[in-house]
Amino acid sequence: MTVEKFKGVFPAFYACYDEAGEISESRTIELCHYLYEKGINGLYVSGSSGECIYHNLEERKATLKYVAETLRGKITLIAHVGAPSTRESVILAKYAEELGYDALSAIPPIYFRLPESAIFNYWTEIMDATELPFIIYNIPQTTGYSLSINLFRKLKENKKVIGVKNSSMPVLDIERFKAEGGDNFIVFNGPDEQYISGRLIGADSGIGGTYGAMPELFLKAEEFVKSGNFEQAGKIQRDINDIIIALCSLNGSMYSVIKEVLKLNGINIGSVRGPLEPVTGEDLEKVKDIKQMIDNAIQKYVK
Numbered sequence: 001m002t003v004e005k006f007k008g009v010f011p012a013f014y015a016c017y018d019e020a021g022e023i024s025e026s027r028t029i030e031l032c033h034y035l036y037e038k039g040i041n042g043l044y045v046s047g048s049s050g051e052c053i054y055h056n057l058e059e060r061k062a063t064l065k066y067v068a069e070t071l072r073g074k075i076t077l078i079a080h081v082g083a084p085s086t087r088e089s090v091i092l093a094k095y096a097e098e099l100g101y102d103a104l105s106a107i108p109p110i111y112f113r114l115p116e117s118a119i120f121n122y123w124t125e126i127m128d129a130t131e132l133p134f135i136i137y138n139i140p141q142t143t144g145y146s147l148s149i150n151l152f153r154k155l156k157e158n159k160k161v162i163g164v165k166n167s168s169m170p171v172l173d174i175e176r177f178k179a180e181g182g183d184n185f186i187v188f189n190g191p192d193e194q195y196i197s198g199r200l201i202g203a204d205s206g207i208g209g210t211y212g213a214m215p216e217l218f219l220k221a222e223e224f225v226k227s228g229n230f231e232q233a234g235k236i237q238r239d240i241n242d243i244i245i246a247l248c249s250l251n252g253s254m255y256s257v258i259k260e261v262l263k264l265n266g267i268n269i270g271s272v273r274g275p276l277e278p279v280t281g282e283d284l285e286k287v288k289d290i291k292q293m294i295d296n297a298i299q300k301y302v303k
């Protein structure tokens with residue numbers, strides 16, 4: 001198993017809706033082309049940023065299908081298949097394998113706070129369902145479960161486990177998972193605000209919810225890390241963080257703000273599904289300023 005294809009910048013793919021709020025095939029394809037042409041290394045499909053938690057099984061399948069049909073064989077595709085029940089997660093896992101995804105990933109079980117035995121069994125049943133490699137998703141701030149080193153070690157005994165996407169805030173977690181995982185194991189940086197720190201302490205790659213709003217900047221940040229240009233790496237991270245804070249400062253959810261930014265870039269993928277809130281009123285005007293911040297940063301570092 002080569003882990004090389006899991007290295008680099010992996011935007012978390014956004015849910016693409018039509019004007020009625022239904023999953024849109026043409027808009028999904030359009031977003032695929034847009035991100036692909038920016039030069040990304042892969043995509044993380046149907047995760048948190050993909051609003052997967054608000055989609056039914058058919059909608060999840062549709063999104064997985066449209067992305068695979070557009071980009072399969074061109075870049076690395078990771079299917080997030082975590083769903084409320086093990087049964088649905090397994091259905092999605094099998095479907096992702098049929099579609100030619102390169103790997104599976106899943107959050108731990110949601111809603112009920114379950115013991116580690118249940119979490120272990122949940123991830124293991126997903127892995128048993130296909131031949132695909134598996135990437136654990138650790139995101140305690142949304143799931144309420146923080147992956148322990150003990151469970152990590154136990155999971156790692158399964159050869160299908162090739163990586164972890166770590167979204168917890170301590171960069172130390174990234175360092176510990178990398179130390180345990182070793183060279184042939186991929187640790188993905190989760191918090192976009194700490195991309196550079198995560199990479200320096202041991203992350204091999206990044207999967208992020210804001211990459212899609214500014215792929216140029218994360219690709220450049222990666223270039224700075226690779227070439228050892230730490231001064232510029234620090235600077236671009238600080239500018240990225242100002243942008244992320246701005247994306248989170250309006251009256252709609254961060255994803256709705258990102259989608260408005262994308263509209264200003266000519267990519268209309270609709271807004272967000274409730275209970276996520278859209279940007280409204282005067283705040284819609286402020287999106288232009290955020291787009292300007294992004295363009296300025298691109299101008300500063302990339303052009």
Ligand SMILES: CC(=O)N[C@H](C=O)[C@@H](O)[C@H](O)[C@H](O)CO
Nearest residue numbers: 048167190191192193208209210
């Ligand atoms: C909690 C959460 O959703 N984390 C995402 C995934 O790791 C990040 O990519 C964030 O979207 C990003 O860091 C902005 O806060």
Ligand SMILES: CC(=O)C(=O)O
Nearest residue numbers: 012047048049208209
């Ligand atoms: C990384 C992220 O935001 C996702 O899971 O979609």
